[in-house]
Amino acid sequence: MIVKAFTRAALLLLAAMAMPMAHAAATAQIKTQAPGYYRIMIGTAEVTALYDGSSTFPLTLFKNATPETLDRYVEEINGNAPKVVNGSVNSFLINTGEHLILIDSGGGKLLGPGFGQVMANLKAAGYSPEQVDTILLTHMHGDHIGGLVTADGRPAYPNATIWTSKAEADYWLSAANAAKAPKAQQAGFQRARDILTPFKDGGKLKFFTAGKDLLPGVQPIALPGHTPGHTGFVLEQGGQRILFWGDIVHYSALQLPHPELAVGFDADGVQAVKTRDALLKLMAHQQTLIAGAHITFPGIGYVSADERQGYRWTPVGYGEVR
Secondary structure, three states: HHHHHHHHHHHHHHHHHHHHHHHHHOOOOOOOOOOOOOEEEEEEEEEEEEEEEEEEEHHHHHHHOHHHHHHHHHHHHHHOOOOOOEEEEEEEEEEEOOOOEHHHHHHOOOOOOOOOOOHHHHHHOOOOOHHHEEEOOOOOOOOHHHHEEEEOOOOOOOOOOEEEEEEEEEHHOOOOHHHHHOOHHHHHHHHHHHHHHHHHHHHEEEEOOOOOOOOOOOEEEEOOOOOOEEEEEEEEEEEEEEEOOOOOOOHHHHHHHOOOOOOOOOOOHHHHHHHHHHHHHHHHHHHEEEEOOOOOOOOOOEEOOOOOEEEEEEEEOOOOOO
């Protein structure tokens, strides 16, 4: 009797173990991500982060430190020293109630597979490209302007006026500057001219003045170094503030504790380091909310001084839109 009871119990146990395995084998994995948008309120303005894609940066991208030092920095972060680090490309949408403003357009088709998702995520967030009336460019690198046009070269946001700093346009749209640039950089100049010259010729590319409100509650601020006219945008509504700082930081885990690390994309690495250092001190002191183009999606959070080294990043948490 004991043996029979044991045998019956063992069979039931084996059957119970087999059932989940059979069920799992019959259920296909979905392997798609949730739409890449994230929404918060800044006073009465709605801000939506839009994911364009993610990629890896080689450690050799970072300057002002030896390879051994960079390996040590990364090892301090996560216990090993990979030769690449991950980075996101983020754009941001602001709905003030009167204007629908896109800050940077992502890379479109310029960056290859996995990128060019801003448009799809804007639609998933409940908007259409025709509703965007203003596009603000932090600068004219390909991952910020590529999404301005469709795959066949038409304006992706047909009713939008594009705004940039004059210093940025003068630099990138100049044939003389392109001719003087190192050969490896000439494609970037050509890309900017191909994309933006038609907007300029059509009267749809305009220039703002840093330090003066462009729209009510939206002010551009000069953040030079990464490019000559690199610009951030401060949105202030209802006593709340957020800074869209473009490419001040490419990899937060490295450049926040070590702000002295320039990147190979910087037009003027010395100035970029000075700008980042001064801005991080100010943002940490003010506890201003930050939106970063290359900080892990949604790229929104705060910087604060780290008593051990440099600064640290605290991302916003997921929650209801209030």
